[in-house]
Structure formats: C-alpha cells, structure tokens
Amino acid sequence: MAAGLHISISAETITHIGGFPFTNSMLASVFVTGIILATAVYFYLTYKPSSKPQGFHNIIEMIIESLYGLVQGVTQSKKKTELFFPYIATFFIFICLNNWFGLLPGVGSIGFYEEEPSNHGTAQSIVPVVQAAEDGHVQQEEPEMPTAAAAEIESTPTSTTKVFVPYLRAGTADLNMTIALAIISQIMAQVFGFSYVGFSYLKKFFNFSNPIMTFVGLLELMGEFTKVVSYAFRLFGNVFAGEVLLIVITYLTKVVVPMPFYGLELFVGAIQALVFAMLSLVFFNTATISHDEH
Numbered sequence: 001m002a003a004g005l006h007i008s009i010s011a012e013t014i015t016h017i018g019g020f021p022f023t024n025s026m027l028a029s030v031f032v033t034g035i036i037l038a039t040a041v042y043f044y045l046t047y048k049p050s051s052k053p054q055g056f057h058n059i060i061e062m063i064i065e066s067l068y069g070l071v072q073g074v075t076q077s078k079k080k081t082e083l084f085f086p087y088i089a090t091f092f093i094f095i096c097l098n099n100w101f102g103l104l105p106g107v108g109s110i111g112f113y114e115e116e117p118s119n120h121g122t123a124q125s126i127v128p129v130v131q132a133a134e135d136g137h138v139q140q141e142e143p144e145m146p147t148a149a150a151a152e153i154e155s156t157p158t159s160t161t162k163v164f165v166p167y168l169r170a171g172t173a174d175l176n177m178t179i180a181l182a183i184i185s186q187i188m189a190q191v192f193g194f195s196y197v198g199f200s201y202l203k204k205f206f207n208f209s210n211p212i213m214t215f216v217g218l219l220e221l222m223g224e225f226t227k228v229v230s231y232a233f234r235l236f237g238n239v240f241a242g243e244v245l246l247i248v249i250t251y252l253t254k255v256v257v258p259m260p261f262y263g264l265e266l267f268v269g270a271i272q273a274l275v276f277a278m279l280s281l282v283f284f285n286t287a288t289i290s291h292d293e294h
Contacts, residue, residue, distance in 0.1 A: 007244055011174040012165045024166055025174035028107070032097045032171060067092060070278075075285050084284050087188060091181070092277040095172055099239055099269030102170025103262055108243065111166035172239045172272075175232060182231030185280040186224060193287030201287070227283070231276065238272050 011023035043060050047053075053061050067089045072081045101107060171177045193201040205221040207213040242265045249258045 007247060009240070011169055011176070014165060014167060023174065024111075024169040025171045025177060028101055028168045029098060029171035029177065031168075032094065032101055035097065036093060063093075064089070067277075071281060074278075074281050080285065080288060083192070084281060087185075087284070088277045088281050091185070091280055092273045095181070095235070095276055096270055096273035098171040098177075099273060100266060101168075102173055102239070102243055103246070103265055103269075107168045107170065108166045108247070110168070111164055113162040114165055115160040116163050170239060170243065172235055173243055175236045178232040178236040179228065181235070181276070182228040185231060185276075185283070186228055189280075189283045189287045190224075192284050196288035231279065235272055235276055238268060242268055 011025040013021040014024050014027065015022050039060070043057065047057055068081065068085055071085045071088050072078070075081050075084060190201075193204075203217075205217045205224075207217045246258060246261055246265060249261055
C-alpha cells in the first residue's frame, strides 16, 4: 500500500470470466475451498483406523469430534446429529478459515493499481466576451449555444486516479458471501422442517385459529427473512471491522504493536464462525420440532 491507506467496503473485481465479474473475495474463497478439499483427501488417503492417530490426524479428529459432540448436545438425537453435522461442520470450518485467511501476510496488501476516471475534470464554461467600445461603454456579446459534441466534451473527465486493487480479500469480508451463507442456512432450516413435520410445518407461519396466533405466525414469517439479515451483517460487520482495525493499526504504528490485535482477530474469527454454526444448528433443530410441541 505504497499509495496510502486503502479501505474498501465492497470486494474489488480483479478479472471477468465470461462477462461475470470475479472478485478478490471469490479468489480467496476458492483457495480456502481448495485447502479444505486437499486436507480431506489427504486425511482419507492416509488415515488408518487400526493405528493410533498422531500429529495431523489427531488434530483433525479432535476438531471433528468436538463439532460432533456440539451438535449431539443440542439435538439429543443421533439421527438429527448425523443429518445436521455435515452442514454445521462445513459452516464452521469454511467461515473460520475464511476469517483467518484475511490475516495472512499479503492478503489485502499485494495487488495492482488500475486507473479510474476522475469526476473532478475541468469543464470549459461559456464566458461572455466583453469588448470595450471606444466611447467607454461595455458591450456584451451573446454566448453561443453549445452543440451536442461540445457538451459531451465538457462532461468528459480530463483526469484519472490510480486505485489499489488487492488480489485477495477474506471471503467473509464480502457482504455477498455472508448473505449467500445466510440464505443457504435458512433454506436448509425450511427443508429440515418440512422433512420432519410435513405440511403441518406451515402452521408455524399460518395459524388462523385465533387473531393472536395469526399475528404470531406473521411475526414468525417475517423472522425467517430478518434472520438472513442478522446472519449476514453480524458476520460481515465483525470480520470487516477487524480488518479495518488491523489495516489502520499497521499503517500508523510499527510492526510489533499490531501483533496483539492479530491474536485478538484469531479469537474473534473462531468465535464468529462458532456463532454462525450454533445459530444454524439451533434453527435447524427448532424447525424439526412440531409446532404443537413448542
């Protein structure tokens, strides 16, 4: 960031694929997905159930068993645990690694400069020509009306500015990513609700037995949409705020000073991933309970 402090609330486009913009947050998410897949394949090919797990295998088993125990503690049902676990584990691992990926050296600081047109160009204005007559009087000529070509030239910026575009940006620091994760979570909650309760699941939202239950059902229906907003902005806000904090601290101080903040962001990144996974788990489990059992 030689040109100065760079903070952008939206992900920057680094290229286009078939006319579709490919952003730096997408590239980071591709890397994280590749790391997860490579780790899973390596674990599957090298794991031997008959032998005692050591080192790498021990760490992976500890993570999986901890997440499985967490899901089991909420559902209290082996069937539900086996159904929910793949989604909850994927949410936690994917979000946590994306949060931590933004802390790696070079992420957000290595990139390129692209020129963007500046809106501060100097357009020529029509100024009346003033001529002085020999007798001392001032005569003002009528200005000529600008043609379409002249108007176009006047509105065209005459300067450009260089904008820094990093190659990588944490996927969860992009609101599009967090909204997509939130939508997936809520869609799966409805799928699990219908699969367990059937069409009586709709009674949660449409219950016309009395005015109070009708009003409560409408609130529940609105709540399903507000959950997406809550999911998305909570995760995005915490991750983006952490990145801004690190950028500002690093820009203003020496190398040693930001180190405690990096440790804090490691902790916050894991907590935010856990919060998203836990909320998804609770909503999954709640959706599978009949409305009459609430």
